Amino acid sequence: MTERKLVPQNPANGPVAAAVLACGFGCFMLGVLAVAGDGSKSFAAALNFYNPTGPLSGVTTTAVALWLVCWVLLAVRWRGKSLAFGRVSAFAFLFLALSLLLTFPPFGDMMLGR
Amino acid sequence: MEVTQRELVTMIHGMLFGGFFLLALFGVLVLLLDGNSPDATPNQTVPRWQNIYFIAMVIVGWAAVLSGAYIIYPWYRAVAPPGVDLVLYPKFLLTAHSSTAGWHNFGMEWKEHVAWIAPMSSTMVVWVLMKQRAAWNAHRSVRSTVLGFAAIAFLAAAIAGGWGAMIDKKAPVEGGAAIQLMGSTR
Numbered sequence: 001m002t003e004r005k006l007v008p009q010n011p012a013n014g015p016v017a018a019a020v021l022a023c024g025f026g027c028f029m030l031g032v033l034a035v036a037g038d039g040s041k042s043f044a045a046a047l048n049f050y051n052p053t054g055p056l057s058g059v060t061t062t063a064v065a066l067w068l069v070c071w072v073l074l075a076v077r078w079r080g081k082s083l084a085f086g087r088v089s090a091f092a093f094l095f096l097a098l099s100l101l102l103t104f105p106p107f108g109d110m111m112l113g114r
Numbered sequence: 115m116e117v118t119q120r121e122l123v124t125m126i127h128g129m130l131f132g133g134f135f136l137l138a139l140f141g142v143l144v145l146l147l148d149g150n151s152p153d154a155t156p157n158q159t160v161p162r163w164q165n166i167y168f169i170a171m172v173i174v175g176w177a178a179v180l181s182g183a184y185i186i187y188p189w190y191r192a193v194a195p196p197g198v199d200l201v202l203y204p205k206f207l208l209t210a211h212s213s214t215a216g217w218h219n220f221g222m223e224w225k226e227h228v229a230w231i232a233p234m235s236s237t238m239v240v241w242v243l244m245k246q247r248a249a250w251n252a253h254r255s256v257r258s259t260v261l262g263f264a265a266i267a268f269l270a271a272a273i274a275g276g277w278g279a280m281i282d283k284k285a286p287v288e289g290g291a292a293i294q295l296m297g298s299t300r
Contacts, residue, residue: 013253
């Protein structure tokens with residue numbers, strides 16, 4: 001007799017929503033920090049976590065840290081819950097699209113008025 | 115047949131980590147497209163080989179960005195002392211002439227940031243595929259969103275990899291000890 005796993009018919013989408021939104025937010029923060037570091041010498045100096053790599057080290061480390069913290073916080077908040085996934089997904093894709101724009105140098109320069 | 119130490123590390127970064135990551139990500143995209151089709155049969159358990167494949171893909175993705183940012187980028191952006199031959203200082207070699215400055219000011223500035231979107235997004239995609247398979251099977255919107263993030267991850271990796279290859283062709287990262295790969299025939 002083959003063993004069959006029982007799978008809930010409508011499993012909660014909260015954990016997936018948390019992962020998706022946090023990922024979009026983390027990517028967005030990467031773009032924000034990249035533009036901010038490019039626009040301000042003092043901010044770039046603050047992001048210089050590892051001198052041979054320069055401000056890129058701080059931009060990426062901070063963005064990855066924010067992504068993971070956001071993921072954990074949302075995962076705890078939305079554990080076992082089902083949300084309107086379409087709205088969460090729309091926000092996540094908005095963040096992701098903005099991150100692509102902000103990491104595109106001509107757009108970043110435009111934001112900085114160059 | 116020799117390469118310098120920096121050339122070898124750059125090859126490992128771009129061709130091994132970056133190349134494998136792009137190939138693997140394309141495979142995941144095909145898998146997700148197949149799973150997103152209306153006539154797909156839900157697969158409740160992930161085959162072991164797929165788990166190994168997913169984890170390997172995420173590891174090479176992070177290895178690509180970390181080796182790029184913390185090993186190769188410092189060689190690329192090292193400040194050239196006055197009067198020195200710029201061949202060992204690719205950033206300064208490129209920005210020394212207006213005809214090549216765009217390779218750094220546009221290409222490298224874009225690549226160094228957009229690259230990170232790829233491992234972040236693919237880590238999330240793999241986590242959903244491995245740990246949230248029931249939700250992925252049950253909700254079409256989840257499958258579409260995950261597919262979208264995988265596609266953006268692929269785009270970001272392709273931009274970063276493409277610019278990396280072109281910049282390294284224009285101003286290669288060179289230097290360090292010579293490593294003999296194979297004996298010369300003559």
